[in-house]
Amino acid sequence: MAAEAEQVVLPSGKTASLATTHTLTAANDPTVKSVPVAEKKAIVFFIGGAADQEKYYFQGAFHNIDDARNILDKRISAMKPLSKKYTSWPKSYNDARGSGDIQTNFIANIPSKSCPVYIVGHSLGGWNGAHLSRILSEAGYTVKFLVTLDPVGEGFWVWMGSDIYKSEASPIAETWINIRANSSKPDASDGVAEFGGRWIITDGPTMNKTMDIHHASAGWMFIEPVQGTKSACDLIFDSINGIFGQ
Structure with a gap:
């Protein structure tokens, strides 16, 4: 029940009513209020390069990064309890540049800062994904793994025609x-990568491997050994299972 408005006398002699305030929750209300808590789960972003998730100058979409995503998805889905603690998202390289796009395509898909984040980027997606890892980390998120699959982005003409970072x-x-x-028998995809300017990385990665494989073969790169017999896919799976496995 609303309280009656208090009457006051103005200097003119007239009376006026003070506005009443409404209490949303009574002080003596014993009801326990539930507050929703965001679920902690592993979030894996698979970021494709040019002509991967969408057309690029009349080419594609080829969905090369989807091969890598499908491999991990299938492995996780085989373990029902673990699958409830895992979500993967396919993204385009241009989703990972610009604060608005990053908010919409990445941050909005991470339930909370307690969620471990994994980034797997191919070609231009590796280039922009590497930048994304710093942006998310500096925003307070934990990037457990960054996997760059034959990253590309050094070429001047790619800078001019693609939505990528310039450094x-x-x-x-x-x-x-x-x-x-670094295929011993280059195909058309390797020529495209050379034109785009492969990012030749000498320092920084925890593991830095060169493989006799074609640029387009994102799925194969993802499952080839990088540490002993373990592939990047194995290591990400082990990380997620170590956090959420029973």
């Missing part, structure tokens, strides 16, 4: 795995 990244991640594709 090399200084990634922040607990583990950074970089894989360079």
Whole structure:
């Protein structure tokens, strides 16, 4: 029940009513209020390069990064309790540049800062994904793994025609795995990568491997060994299972 308005006498002799205030919750209300808590789960972003998730100058979309995503998704889904603690998202390289796009495409898909984040980027997606790792880390998120699969972005013409960062990244991640594709029998995708300017990384990654493989083969790069017999896919799976496994 609303309280009656208090009457006051103005200097003119007239009376006026003070506005009443409404109490949303009574002080003596014993009801326990529940506050929703964001669920902690592993969030994995798979970021494709040019012509991967969408057309690029009349080419594609080829969905090369989806091959890597499908491998991890299938492995996680085989373990029902673990699958409830895991979400993966396919993204385009241009989703990872610009504060508005990063908010919409990445931060909005991370339930809370307690969620471990994993970034797997291929080609231009590796270039922009490396920048994203620093942006998310500096915003208070924990990037457990950054995997750059034959990252590309050094070429002048790619800078001119693509929505990418204009300088090399200084990634922040607990583990950074970089894989360079260097096929002994180059195909068209390797020519595209050379034109785009492969990012030749010499310092920084926790693991830095060169493989005799084609640039387009994101799925194969993801499952080839990088540490003993373990692939990048294995190491990400082990990390997620170590956090959420029973």
